[in-house]
Every structure is written in C-alpha cells, then in structure tokens.
Amino acid sequence: MSATQHPAIRVVRDRTIRIKVIDDCGLACTFCHNEGTPVTADNRGRTLLPFVTGPGKTGRVSIYSETNGVGFLAAKMAPDMSFRRAVRTVTKAFGANEVHLTGGEPTLHTEVSALVSAVTGMGLSVGMTSNGERGRQVMPACSAAGLNRVNVSVFGTTAEELQAVQSERFTSAGLAEAKIRAAEQTIRAAVSNGVKVSVNIVVPGMAHVDRIVNLVEAYGQFADVRMLTSIQDGAESIAAISEVLARVGAEPVLRTFTAGTSDERTLYRALGSRAVYVKRLLPVRLPDTCASCRFNNNTDCEEGYYGIRLYLTDQGEYMVGICIQRMDLCVPVADLLKSGIVEEVQAFKDSEVQRLTSRYGAAA
Numbered sequence: 001m002s003a004t005q006h007p008a009i010r011v012v013r014d015r016t017i018r019i020k021v022i023d024d025c026g027l028a029c030t031f032c033h034n035e036g037t038p039v040t041a042d043n044r045g046r047t048l049l050p051f052v053t054g055p056g057k058t059g060r061v062s063i064y065s066e067t068n069g070v071g072f073l074a075a076k077m078a079p080d081m082s083f084r085r086a087v088r089t090v091t092k093a094f095g096a097n098e099v100h101l102t103g104g105e106p107t108l109h110t111e112v113s114a115l116v117s118a119v120t121g122m123g124l125s126v127g128m129t130s131n132g133e134r135g136r137q138v139m140p141a142c143s144a145a146g147l148n149r150v151n152v153s154v155f156g157t158t159a160e161e162l163q164a165v166q167s168e169r170f171t172s173a174g175l176a177e178a179k180i181r182a183a184e185q186t187i188r189a190a191v192s193n194g195v196k197v198s199v200n201i202v203v204p205g206m207a208h209v210d211r212i213v214n215l216v217e218a219y220g221q222f223a224d225v226r227m228l229t230s231i232q233d234g235a236e237s238i239a240a241i242s243e244v245l246a247r248v249g250a251e252p253v254l255r256t257f258t259a260g261t262s263d264e265r266t267l268y269r270a271l272g273s274r275a276v277y278v279k280r281l282l283p284v285r286l287p288d289t290c291a292s293c294r295f296n297n298n299t300d301c302e303e304g305y306y307g308i309r310l311y312l313t314d315q316g317e318y319m320v321g322i323c324i325q326r327m328d329l330c331v332p333v334a335d336l337l338k339s340g341i342v343e344e345v346q347a348f349k350d351s352e353v354q355r356l357t358s359r360y361g362a363a364a
Helices: 081-094 112-120 135-145 159-163 173-192 206-219 234-247 333-338 341-360
Strands: 008-013 016-020 098-102 125-130 149-153 196-203 224-229 251-259 263-270 274-281 308-312 318-321
Touching: 008 341, 016 081, 081 112, 081 308, 081 318, 081 333, 081 341, 098 112, 112 125, 112 135, 135 149, 135 173, 149 173, 159 173, 173 196, 196 206, 196 234, 206 224, 206 234, 224 234, 234 274, 251 341, 318 333, 333 341
Parallel strands: 008 251, 016 098, 016 308, 098 125, 125 149, 149 196, 196 224, 224 274
Antiparallel strands: 251 263, 263 274, 308 318
C-alpha cells in the first residue's frame, strides 16, 4: 500500500487507568509534565507555597504545575490494602480492565514487581511507561508478576542526542551514556522475559529529526517504535514527525481511535517491515467539565481529555485526576462516586464510541 492511501480504521473504548506510583526520576527532560504534579524532591519539607515548579535542585521540571492549580505532592505508592482498595474502586467505577504504571520512573520503585502482582491479582492487565533506569534489574520479577507490556521512553542513541532534551544537569557525557545503556538493557531484558516492548520517542521539533531517524533505525529492529507529539511544541512537533516519516519511507497501515480520550495513533510500516506508530492528541473535551475551563480553546488546551489518573498525595490520600492542566479538579477516591465524574466520563465514552463508529465503523 502506498503512503497516499488511507489506512484501515479501528475504534476501541478507553478502558485504562494511569497510576503514578512514584515521583522519583533520574532524568531531567525539558518537556516533562510529570503527570501534572510538582517534582516532589524539589518541594519535600516546604512549609510555604507555591511549590517550586522547576528546574530545582534535581534539574527536573513539571511544565504545567505553575498554572494547573495542583495542591499536593505525589508520594510513592505501596502494594498494601489501601493501594488495592483505591485501584479496585477506580477501575470498577470506570469499567477499566488495564492499569498503566507511570511516574516519575516506575523502575526506581523498590516494590514495583509487587505493585504489578497486586494489580494482576485483581484480574487486570498491567502496562508501564519507563525510561529504563533500572529495567534490567526489575524486568524479570515484573514479568513473573504478570507485566504485559512496557513503553520505554528513549531520547537518543548518543550522549549528545540525550543531552539535547535534558536540563543542564546532563553536562556529563558519561552520565548520559550510562542512561542510554540502561534504556537499551531494559528493552533487551523485557524482550528476553516475554514482555511486549514499545519504544516511545517524543519529537519536539525539526532540530531533532536526525536524532529521531537514528532512533527508528536503531530500535526498530527488535521493538515497535512510537513517535509522540510534544504537547508544548504543537505544530512544529507535528511537522517534524511528518519529516521523519518521509525520511524512513513510512506507509500507513492502521489508524486507531481510543474512544473517550484524546488518544489517536497510526501504525506505519517503515524501513521494510518495521512497525512505527505515531501518537497524536485530538481536541477532545468532556462536555460539562471542560465547557467553562479557561484552557478550553485551540491553543491553551494541549492534552485534551486524555483519561483518568490515580495519585497518592504526600498526606496519604488517594486522588483521582482528569486533567494534568487542571489538577485543581482532582477529587479524593473516597468522594469519587458522589462527584459526578464517573457518570460524565462513562456517558462521554458511550457517545464517543457511537460517534466514531458511525463515522468510521470497525469498533472493537
């Protein structure tokens, strides 16, 4: 099939909850949204607000925390009864059958395999997004616990490429090279332990095209590659992705809409048979919650409605979030069922499945 032809289309209902299990991270990406929360290490022990929004002593940033109204720091979750209760409550309320572990960096969590085991013990599928810092060490145990897939965020094949998207903390080429090796080892450990692997690559703009092409060529041999738009860079990011697709001779195969979220991705075949995905964010809004939002326009709302997130605050309370740009909308899990969020989100999913199926067909 040629690149000028239309790919097949699939519509799937959103059934995933994202869980921020830890805030710690050993990288300092300049585009990091940190799931909407401030960098905990830069704010721990502070008695006066506002939070430090970065870059602080860690060099890390949380690009929305200065404007999103967030009122808590994220704490590390433990595989205890409170965790199980919160996950069970939220997944049942939203009809989810999968949770996705995020951070920070989940592989830095000393009990990450126990978290995976706790979730799979509820009959849920588990995925993870990781930059691979300790993936080689934890992947065997996570696989044994039932980890289904891992999305490894990779930022370069050389120290210079990684440093291009990091804060000044990464002036050490040796440190950058160690992080690159760790990501490579994580990918190989996942593959060898039977965990599905996708390589996530954020594409900020045209200056990064050569770097992204190198990554597609390097990692596409043994893993799916997913290019993600940089939500801060908008049109420039989209243009850069188009250039990468042209450079690697990509041909579109399948376009998937996740009904009830802003997530849309297209599968391409490139460099022969290699799988390359492009993930885009669509201008999707919740009908009531988003209607009066100050960011509800074509420029300020950068993620759209992406789905439900679960947090643990530094005060020990589990919270449900619906937008990383509006963390003031978070509600305690204890108040979720009377908040109106469940009804709005579930009705929205129903309407999106119907709308997209009517337009494209092929619902799954």
